[in-house]
Amino acid sequence: MATKKAFGGLDKKLLINMHKLMVKSRVLEERLIKIYRAGESFFWIGGPGEEAWGVPLGLLGKKGQGPAYDYYHLHYRCTPTLIALGLPMIDSVRLMMNRSTDKSTGGRNFSNHYCIPEWNVAPVTSPLEVQYPIACGTAHVQKRLGKKAITIVTGGDAGTAEGDFASSLILASRKGQELPMLITVQNNKWGISTSYDGQHGETHIADRAKAFNIKSRVINGNDPVESYICLQEDMAYIRKTGKPAFIEAHLSRLYGHSSASGANPVPNEVDPVREFEKKLLKAGILKEKDVKELWQSFENEGVKAAEQARQEPVPTAESVWDHTFVGSENADWRNF
Amino acid sequence: MANMAQAIRMALHYAEKNYNLKDVFGQDVGAPLGGVFTATQGLKTAWNSPLDERGIIGMAMGIAMAGDRCVAEIQFADYIFNTIDLLKIAGNTLWCTNGQYNLPMTVMTPVGAGIRGSVYHSHSFDAWASRLSGWKVVMPSNPLDAYGLLLSCIQDPNPCMFLKPKALMRVRGEELIPGEPTDEKDLKNMIDAPIGDRSKWKAKWPDVQEYLVPFGKGKITRAGDQITVVSYGRHLLMCNEVADQLKQDGYSVEVIDLRSIYPYDWQMIKSSVEKTGRVLFVNEDTEVTNFAEHLSYRVTQELFYHLMAPPRVLAGKNVPGIGLHPNLEDSSVPQKHEIETLIRQICAEVP
Ligand SMILES: Cc1ncc(C[n+]2csc(CCOP(=O)(O)OP(=O)(O)O)c2C)c(N)n1
Numbered sequence: 001m002a003t004k005k006a007f008g009g010l011d012k013k014l015l016i017n018m019h020k021l022m023v024k025s026r027v028l029e030e031r032l033i034k035i036y037r038a039g040e041s042f043f044w045i046g047g048p049g050e051e052a053w054g055v056p057l058g059l060l061g062k063k064g065q066g067p068a069y070d071y072y073h074l075h076y077r078c079t080p081t082l083i084a085l086g087l088p089m090i091d092s093v094r095l096m097m098n099r100s101t102d103k104s105t106g107g108r109n110f111s112n113h114y115c116i117p118e119w120n121v122a123p124v125t126s127p128l129e130v131q132y133p134i135a136c137g138t139a140h141v142q143k144r145l146g147k148k149a150i151t152i153v154t155g156g157d158a159g160t161a162e163g164d165f166a167s168s169l170i171l172a173s174r175k176g177q178e179l180p181m182l183i184t185v186q187n188n189k190w191g192i193s194t195s196y197d198g199q200h201g202e203t204h205i206a207d208r209a210k211a212f213n214i215k216s217r218v219i220n221g222n223d224p225v226e227s228y229i230c231l232q233e234d235m236a237y238i239r240k241t242g243k244p245a246f247i248e249a250h251l252s253r254l255y256g257h258s259s260a261s262g263a264n265p266v267p268n269e270v271d272p273v274r275e276f277e278k279k280l281l282k283a284g285i286l287k288e289k290d291v292k293e294l295w296q297s298f299e300n301e302g303v304k305a306a307e308q309a310r311q312e313p314v315p316t317a318e319s320v321w322d323h324t325f326v327g328s329e330n331a332d333w334r335n336f
Numbered sequence: 337m338a339n340m341a342q343a344i345r346m347a348l349h350y351a352e353k354n355y356n357l358k359d360v361f362g363q364d365v366g367a368p369l370g371g372v373f374t375a376t377q378g379l380k381t382a383w384n385s386p387l388d389e390r391g392i393i394g395m396a397m398g399i400a401m402a403g404d405r406c407v408a409e410i411q412f413a414d415y416i417f418n419t420i421d422l423l424k425i426a427g428n429t430l431w432c433t434n435g436q437y438n439l440p441m442t443v444m445t446p447v448g449a450g451i452r453g454s455v456y457h458s459h460s461f462d463a464w465a466s467r468l469s470g471w472k473v474v475m476p477s478n479p480l481d482a483y484g485l486l487l488s489c490i491q492d493p494n495p496c497m498f499l500k501p502k503a504l505m506r507v508r509g510e511e512l513i514p515g516e517p518t519d520e521k522d523l524k525n526m527i528d529a530p531i532g533d534r535s536k537w538k539a540k541w542p543d544v545q546e547y548l549v550p551f552g553k554g555k556i557t558r559a560g561d562q563i564t565v566v567s568y569g570r571h572l573l574m575c576n577e578v579a580d581q582l583k584q585d586g587y588s589v590e591v592i593d594l595r596s597i598y599p600y601d602w603q604m605i606k607s608s609v610e611k612t613g614r615v616l617f618v619n620e621d622t623e624v625t626n627f628a629e630h631l632s633y634r635v636t637q638e639l640f641y642h643l644m645a646p647p648r649v650l651a652g653k654n655v656p657g658i659g660l661h662p663n664l665e666d667s668s669v670p671q672k673h674e675i676e677t678l679i680r681q682i683c684a685e686v687p
């Protein structure tokens with residue numbers, strides 16, 4: 001009973017599962033950095049530090065395809081959410097190593113630019129914040145369908161300077177036409193090298209949502225229990241009222257911005273995976289030996305995934321015209 | 337005969353009824369106005385968006401991503417420029433997702449000069465649009481084509497850009513849209529919203545039928561064998577008029593209405609130029625770098641030994657805007673006398 005209280009009343013099985021998925025995501029992302037360092041990939045960007053937020057987000061969605069299920073419009077630090085949704089490591093590695101077996105982009109786009117229509121995961125876009133107004137479109141269709149499915153959109157704190165962020169607050173909150181959306185910002189206090197104070201005058205980004213009468217709050221995104229409970233409450237609120245909710249999650253960026261700024265560990269940041277693990281060990285929910293084995297088993301899976309992806313084919317030069325139009329209809333003017 | 341605004345309305349109505357078109361939206365697109373050019377009056381699914389072009393295009397992408405068909409309007413093409421990266425993303429989404437997410441969306445926007453619209457209501461977008469890979473781009477020159485091209489756009493599973501030549505919105509066609517009443521007044525009474533209180537007004541739609549103008553299919557609007565003139569939109573009408581005038585002086589001018597800018601009807605241009613040996617491309621987007629330059633380049637590459645004269649492009653001057661005073665507007669976008677002079681010049685050239 002005391003344990004339950006300490007972990008916000010969350011079930012032991014759920015806590016163990018969240019920890020497992022957080023570890024899996026972390027191990028995978030560290031593997032991706034190694035692949036990049038070994039020169040087997042051109043670019044790394046990822047989400048170590050976002051596990052305590054991303055895993056609950058993936059667990060709580062209504063997973064499926066089409067507007068009767070929840071849509072995820074995510075940014076590039078979203079591996080924890082995808083892992084929680086059930087992404088096999090190999091798929092992330094294929095994307096990283098731009099194999100033609102990479103379903104998300106067919107070897108065309110960067111690491112973590114996932115796209116999984118089967119789970120309503122919208123394509124991650126490189127231009128920051130365009131996902132916000134696009135998300136309003138899927139939410140609009142869901143509202144019309146009336147199945148209580150919601151749209152979730154995530155992004156970074158610096159990106160909120162883009163007008164598209166404001167567009168989404170406006171589109172989501174019009175009186176009588178509110179959209180069933182969970183709008184979130186993962187505030188790690190950095191935009192590449194620009195600090196939070198270097199960009200923002202507002203105390204909380206969440207205050208901007210308040211101005212649009214959107215239910216809004218700031219949470220500790222480094223605590224998976226707090227994340228889970230808040231997300232669960234807000235998702236229930238959105239499903240019930242059909243109105244949007246906003247969460248600003250404060251969390252860590254453990255490995256620098258991307259390979260562009262060096263994928264090096266950042267000192268003095270809270271490590272949400274290790275913190276949670278410590279708490280679970282202390283509470284006797286996990287055992288040292290099991291934890292060690294868990295990390296090791298994911299290590300092995302990551303190594304195997306890289307070995308396998310290495311053997312897989314890469315896109316051919318001729319495939320460059322594929323998918324310009326639906327059905328690979330001729331798009332090459334030379335053939336008109 | 338319907339005018340182009342009415343034709344667009346009827347196409348949208350047909351698509352609402354038959355193609356599962358679920359949203360027609362943009363600034364002032366819904367009731368009571370029904371669009372600044374009245375092209376969306378009386379439609380069931382039309383609604384007013386916030387004054388936010390990026391929001392409009394982003395939302396259209398999301399609606400399409402969720403599998404619904406929509407038509408989004410940008411009030412004037414001059415304001416589409418602040419959505420350019422979204423247009424780029426819409427065009428590359430299928431490609432970037434390895435064929436997994438298609439976006440069956442149509443964006444329509446009025447383009448071009450000719451209504452004394454000055455710097456921010458006269459811009460062209462055809463040359464810009466031709467660079468948006470993954471999009472299909474069309475521009476009609478008459479109401480029937482507007483109807484048929486718009487239906488093709490809405491039906492297509494790819495993002496489509498429907499450019500409306502704004503100077504032609506009130507111009508009537510020569511052919512009836514299938515199902516359209518023969519008397520213009522009847523049509524007006526049925527689908528034009530009344531002036532004043534419209535709160536109780538509802539359109540009475542004629543039983544219009546499906547009519548499709550396929551992508552990539554041009555139309556020869558004047559047959560001739562001395563020179564080929566390729567155009568679209570409002571300048572197509574000018575080219576027709578010039579061809580008719582010059583006929584009286586013994587010139588035989590073939591005019592092609594390209595209709596579809598991408599994909600484009602190369603086979604029609606090719607066989608015409610092979611016949612005439614001379615070609616002039618006419619449009620009003622600025623000359624550096626113009627879509628017609630691509631066509632002219634292609635003519636040079638593939639039809640060089642058929643040519644009796646260099647291919648020519650007559651386009652808008654490379655100035656930052658279209659000035660309000662008629663002297664400024666008329667000297668920035670191609671005029672009839674310039675088309676005529678050029679045709680005479682090209683025809684006079686001897687290799
Ligand atoms: C529209 C746009 N401008 C610039 C960039 C380059 N860029 C990539 S990430 C980034 C910083 C983003 O910071 P933030 O939104 O705080 O997200 P974080 O990476 O910290 O999670 C920038 C400037 C981009 N991707 N898109």
